């Protein structure tokens with residue numbers, strides 16, 4: 001559950017010539033995103049979409065107003081708590097942001113190694129739920145792919161790679177993958193900690209339509225099998241319509257509406273490229 | 287030729303000693319470069335304007351140190367540092383004493399190289415570390431160094447070769463080394479053939495170091511392939 005309550009965000013841009021000028025990235029945003037919802041945010045470039053997303057995992061702090069995630073006001077958290085919060089929220093990016101010098105498997109295992117080393121609470125929730133008889137709500141609410149991840153980081157990473165159909169590529173380096181494959185690896189990495197929330201910033205904007213379909217199909221499976229809330233930011237209306245339950249429309253930092261998406265065939269429309277291409281070419285609805 | 291061979295054989299022990307002296311001076315200064323220069327360069331990268339942990343005063347301090355060490359002419363620097371050297375290693379003469387000013391220069395050079403190399407790491411890498419809740423030390427060790435490692439190796443190679451060049455004048459404080467050997471026999475005793483042989487040895491050593499550094503750097507780099 002994510003809530004924005006009258007959120008404003010102003011950046012001060014430092015110019016080379018001296019005095020900073022203010023940019024109002026978000027104006028008075030109020031909205032709430034439900035659990036296990038796929039929520040879209042559409043808007044043109046510069047409309048504030050990324051800023052809105054980055055407020056959810058406290059990469060940005062609101063200038064005024066409150067952002068709450070699962071009831072917690074992020075502004076009240078100390079820096080270490082903010083980092084902890086971020087570890088419970090997955091994020092994927094337009095440019096995938098994989099580490100070029102690590103293998104696919106090492107990229108996916110990376111978040112796990114950050115956790116273990118710090119011994120942060122939540123880092124070994126898998127071990128502790130096992131110890132307590134796996135009775136927590138977190139465990140029972142999740143699909144098989146997410147809960148079976150009790151082994152070593154590497155096994156867990158391989159499991160997530162299988163989930164995104166990238167198991168065969170574990171030993172490769174990112175440079176050897178296509179864009180769509182990279183993004184699916186990034187999804188595996190974002191999910192390896194079993195986050196409640198997955199944030200996607202223009203996840204398909206550097207992909208062609210076939211790879212877009214693969215990635216969006218993967219996101220739909222994430223929601224179905226893991227009950228993860230997903231927030232997808234994109235300027236591509238078709239992507240948002242194809243995958244989301246609801247979407248917010250941003251224009252120059254203002255929320256101009258939240259719409260329910262009426263796309264009856266939303267669930268199967270990304271299943272196969274050829275299916276979609278045929279339907280489109282034969283004159284069906286795009 | 288026969289006579290040359292005889293002299294070469296006679297100096298053999300001295301040549302080996304001088305190579306070992308150069309090795310010791312390089313070893314100390316490279317150790318300092320990695321143990322001190324890399325953290326200093328990382329500190330500059332982190333604290334610089336627009337860096338992940340912007341701290342103006344820290345950057346000014348580190349940057350000032352690096353600039354001062356790099357801008358004082360080396361021979362003057364060696365002499366000016368003598369009181370410190372005497373305090374630090376108990377003597378201002380000999381190979382160990384020579385390693386002190388060399389280490390300062392190696393630290394400053396590598397700090398600057400490391401800073402520049404880290405700046406080249408895509409901002410997306412920092413963004414990723416932030417989104418994963420990495421601490422600053424994790425950002426450095428888990429994200430920045432792995433992504434920058436081929437550049438860090440390559441720039442350490444460059445520093446190594448610069449240090450060979452700097453070390454050749456360490457004869458002035460009794461540091462010895464191959465450079466000192468070449469100067470003594472070539473310049474002072476007019477045995478030019480011995481000097482050219484020594485220069486050739488230095489050139490070969492530099493080429494080997496560069497080849498090794500380039501290879502290692504390429505092996506560590508998976509950015510395109």
Ligand SMILES: Nc1ncnc2c1ncn2[C@@H]1O[C@H](COP(=O)(O)OP(=O)(O)O)[C@@H](O)[C@H]1O
Pocket residue numbers: 011012013023024025043044045046047048049050051052
């Ligand atoms: N860190 C920042 N510093 C200054 N201005 C920023 C920063 N991040 C975003 N902005 C500005 O805020 C506005 C919204 O940016 P953003 O959220 O990235 O939009 P979008 O993702 O919709 O393209 C833009 O005008 C952008 O220039």
Ligand SMILES: [Mg+2]
Pocket residue numbers: 049050051201202
């Ligand atoms: Mg954006």
